[in-house]
Amino acid sequence: MHISVLYRSQTCSDAKTKPPFFTDKSMESSLKYISKKFPNIDVRSSTQHLGPVHKEKAEIVKYLTGYYLTFLDVMEFRDHVYELLNTIDACQCYFDININYTFTKSYLDLIVTYFSVILLMSRIEDRKTLISLYNCAFEMLQGQSDPSYARLGQMLLEYDNPLKKLSEEFGPHTKIVTNALMSLHFLFCRRSQSAEQWRGAQLLSLLSNPAAMISPCTSDTMPCEYLSVETMERWILIGFLLSHSALNSQQSSLELWKLALQGSHCIVLIRDDVLLIHRVTEEFFGSIKGYAMNNMQTTGYKLNGQFHRARRMFLRGTVKELETILADEPGLLGPKALFAFMALSFCRDEINWLVRHAENITKSKSPEDYTDVHIAELMLLIEEIRVLLRKNLPIIQRYHLQYLAKFDALVLSDIIQNLTVCPEEESVIMSSFVSTLSALKVKQVEDKEVFDFRALRLDWFRLQAYTSVAKAPLSLRENQDLGKVMNLIMFHSWMLDSVEELITETSDLSIFCFHVRTFEKMFQLTMEEPSALRYSISFPLACTHFLSSTHEMCPEEVPHLLNCSLGLCNNFLDEISKQTSNCIVDICAEQCNLSEKLLPKHCAATITKARKKRLKKAPPKKAEPEREKPGAESHRKNRSVTTNMDKLHLTLCELCISLNYEQKIMISDHVVTPVEYLSSNIEKKFSRALVSLVNWNPNTREIQRPSEVLSAMRSFLSTLQSVGHVVNIDVSRTFRNILLQQTQAMDANGEQTITALYTNWYLECLLRQASSGLVVYSPSMKCFIDIPKEMSGEQGLNADEYTDASEIKALAEMLGPYGMKFLSENLMWHVTSQVAELKKLVVENMDTLVQIRSNFSNVELMPSLLAKLSSPENLLKRMTIVGVILSFRSLALEGLREVFTNHCPFMMAPIEFLKDCVTPDLDIQVTLSIFELATSAGIPCDVDPSLVAALSNMKTESSSLEEEYKVACLLQVFIAVSLPLLASDPLSIYNIQKDGYNNNIHCLAKGIIQVSAAFFTIYHKNIETHLQDFLLMASGSLLHLGEETDKVKARNRESILLLLHLIVEESSFLTVDMLESCFPYVLLRNAYHEVHRTFPNIMSS
Secondary structure, three states, X not given: OHHHHHHHHHHHHOOOOOOHHHOOHHHHHHHHHHHHHOOOOOOHHHOOOOHHHHHOHHXXXXXXXXXXXXXXXXXXXXXXXXXHHHHHHHHOOOOOOOOOHHHHHHHHHHHHHHHHHHHHHHOOOOHHHHHHHHHHHHHHHHOOOOOOHHHHHHHHHHOOOHHHHHHHHOHHHHHHHHHHHHOOHHHHHHHOOOHHHHHHOOOOOOOOOHHHXXXXXXXXXXXXXXXXXXXXXXXXXXXXXXXXXXXXXXXXXXXXXXXXXXXXOOEEEEOOEEEOHHHHHHHXXXXXXXXXXXXXXXXXXXXXXXXXXXXXXXXXXXXXXXXXHHHHOHHHHOOOHHHHHHXXXXXXXXXXXXXXXXXXXXXXXXXXXXXXXXXXXXHHHHHHHHHHHHHOHHHHHHHXXXXXXXXXXXXXXXXXXXXXXXXHHHHHHHHHHHHHHHOOOHHHHHOOOOOOOHHHHHHHHHHHHHHOOOOOOOOOOOOHHHHHHHHHHHHHHHHHHOHHHHHHHHHOOHHHHHOHHHHHHHHHHHHHOXXXXXXOOHHHHHHHHHHHHOOOOOHHHHHHHHHHHXXXXXXXXXXXXXXXXXXXXXXXXHHHHHHHOOOHHHHHHHHHXXXXXXXXXXXXXXXXXXXXXXXXXXXXXXXXXXXXXXXXXXXXXXXXXXXXXXXXXXXXXXXXXXXXXXXXXXXXXXXXXXXXXXXXEOOOOEOOXXXXXXXXXXXXXXXXXXXXXXXXXXXXXXXXXXXXXXXXXXXXXXXXXXXXXXXXXXXXXXXXXXXXXXXXXXXXXXXXXXOOHHHHOOOOOOOHHHHOHHHHHHHXXXXXXXXXXXXXXXXXXXXXXXXXXXXXXXXXXXXXHHHHHHOOOOOOOHHHHHHHXXXXXXXXXXXXXXXXXXXXXXXXXXXXXXXXXXHOHHHHHHHHXXXXXXXXXXXXXXHHHHHHHHHHOOOOOOOOHHHHHHHHOOOOOOOOHHHHHHHHHHHHHHHHHHHXXXXXXXXXXXXXXXXXXXXXXXXXXXXXXXXXXXXXXXXXXXXXXXXXXXXXXXXXXXXXXXXXXXXXXXOOHXXXXXXXXXXXXXXXXXXXXXXXXXXXXHHHHHHHHHHHHHHHHHHHO
């Protein structure tokens, strides 16, 4: 009911959730009329005012039934409370928390619950209008008013001023309420002591008296020892607020009241609904005429936040000591179990106090008293003791079972025998206690038998009721030893069957579920305090408490609280993991900077300095500052001076301690794994961090060299590997996930990867400049190089720094096989786009090429046919681009092969052997499959399977296979007859240093051979035969250059003749003998001699 009334109150106070009729403008006049006439409303004579209600009467009844029934439940509850309080008063019951604990506690709980329900009901907005609207609609439907409406309306009128009405109701019960409250005096005074008094008494210390360490912890008031101070404050303040006449008549009552007022500014009614007790008290007592306000003055009592801060500090040290001892010697949980529950209760009280006042104290001269950056430590101590109690439950059960059977039963039997008066019914009940306890055996614990003492405790509650009335034959007031022993027995029985319930009672932190803003603020403060980071896991663990605040009578709120619990737990773990991953990335960045200092490029300055010193050159006037050598950062003169790396490692260790605390967190049926959050965050952070190492600048087209990125990446990964020593994550799995994502075009977050950036740079920057003639491929140097700035007029890319053997190997190491495959696919896409344009040129010149092919030997007709060809220069340019791309791909394959050989040498030999087994008679699909396997390992093949696959996808449905084959053959003819045009290009000079031409036409050889091999593999034709035909036509075309009279056209004839030799060298299908059969070798030899002779002159010019 408590929760139900709270739910109705919160629903009606929010404009979004209140009943829709209260926000409907058409209902506004009707609601005003109903409110004005409440509670006596004549529905029949008020049709003019209630017209809109009549239209919606069915919907109103249906929607408001739940609200109306809640009010009826409150009224029925009030009737039962009236009856029970009057019965207790008539019987003149005796209440003493130290003697009849359960009986007194239930009585005080009843008063507080009744007060809270009535106060919450009076806070419901439009409560009168709500039940009147329901009753009007009900009467319109049924023809008569609801039978309970009149009493319900009268009740609402009576409780317009709830405090005044309640205090009048409790006037006759003042004596009994006061007696019950005064029994708390000694206990509450003891529990309200300061931290200094606790320290002086060595509270909760097992080491204060080592001789008594294994002695059982006993008390005459066992259940009171861990009774919540918050609960006692609520009993005292509400009890005396209702029975306030005792404050004027009894000085001891006034002292207890003042002491309780000093403890809190607000008390909890239920969950987050609080009563600002100081303000309410002043308003209420101020409204009573002739009241002695000088005794009730509360404005002088200011909250002592420092008092509670000192208590929290004391508890952090003392409870930590207690937990450490109990963890080391769990056997002490038997005799000292009470200490554990006391520690839980004390810590929980201080946490709850801080949460309540942090939420409700808006103005304060000392706000630091309502914040605590170390609150997480106290929360974690609660969790540790809870774990200890659950883990060592058999120890607790075994100890207390023997205590019950061999001590408590005997003491109780003696007390029963010494009773002067013992009626038969009470005698039977107490005899059953002795027999039940005496029958307990240790074997029951060993057999893991489930204990259930609820019947015994219920009998004791009945016995308390029998013996606490005024004229009872057996009076508990006169036989207090019986009450004290039974209180001890109750505690020992709870140790057998209700440890979990007792843990929840003393350490439940579900208050955070209803103060989310304060909860999140505390977490934020903890994450900002380095010394508190190791305790930050206590916040996700506290989320497991939320469901303990649910009630079986209100199952509809379980999903909401579960979602709240999971959501907060997820947010906290995500934030801890983010901070941890940020710390790891920062450490990796520091290590990367240290690693960068060891790169070979930084030794140039040292070498230059040493060389000058050897040559005894005078140092420059403005000497450069001395460069700090790698490793200097490790030299320490004073260990107290901490570096940034020290701080990062300390922070990382603190955060990892937090994440390692629990392998999994259970919230209902959900399992939450903290380290998985860290793994996920590390993957995200490291993916971005690795990509940032590339330093890609799209404006300047600058990018980091692959070898430098690889060095930094290795530094990152080695640092991440060391993290595995401090946190329990699967580092190898994280490596695989991170690096595998970087081999794809996009990572799991949809962001660009290293593979995408380098593929884009090599294609769009390097190879585009190579296509434009600004970068030249050098076969002798096995890399691309920039042409001199004097020739290009532009600042080059330093292509050799990105394409030499070490850089390509580093690129293959970074991208891996999947990344290299992605690079290869993009290269092939550019090749196919050029081949498509080549086909278009062939189709444009189809008729002329057919005639050239059939009349190639006709010397008279050929010049006219060659003159008809359109765009032969464009053809050669595009074919050169194809050759450049394929040349770069061959470099990439060489790098991949070297990396693959280093990583998997045992796999390389079988793949090479399988490739060598390929014969011309083998099925073409099997051959291509073997070649694809070999290519994936970086082994070059006679036919490129990737190029075959790319060109196969170019076939269109409109063209037949024969037409495609014809185009491929004519493409060879077109290229062969166009080769002489290259001689007129001034850049077509063979450079013996580069082993190529400045316009990259040496790449034509690779382009022609590989494209031809791919085409004729697709069309199932003989590659060797077609290449021989091409060699024959190309030789004939170049031989005609010797007959050319125009010196401009034949300017670089000798250099161009060497192309034939390059084509033969490139192909495994052609031999020098085949070349010599159609082209005199002496011409090639003379061409080489001429090129070597003229090269020095060309270089000097």
